[in-house]
Amino acid sequence: MVMKKHKDLLAILRHNNMRITPARRLLLQYILDNQSSGISLRNIYAYMNERLPGIDRSSIYRNLENLKHIEIIQELNLPTVGKQFQYIFDKKVHHYYICKSCGKLNKGNKTLFEKIESALKEVHGFKKANLSVIFYGHCASCSKKKKVLFYCTENLGK
């Protein structure tokens, strides 16, 4: 199945006048193999350099930018982890909650997405939304810790 997807994605690249280079082939494979998680630039570089020794870091970065542009991947900026790339091409739901305290990334749930989608349709007449949103905030466990910390400092003041 992944093989088929890889072929489909190569077709998308061709359609966008992007040459199919060994580096692009490899990069797509790595992204497909890691669909379920975000991947860091460091891991991408390590993987690519192992298979294409001496590959230029900036050329990998350029390829990632290209894949971003044609919406095969998206870039996430995680507070404690840094930049991550994630496969989104045939995924409908890709909104996330990112905790600013611990950097934990949570996938948004489908129901919320469907609500937003129908609101877009009602309010703006906008259809077939492919939502790509990142919410920054504080996760439940960090908010709890914060409250405890606040409680302690409050008591110290007395």
Ligand SMILES: [Zn+2]
């Ligand atoms: Zn947190």
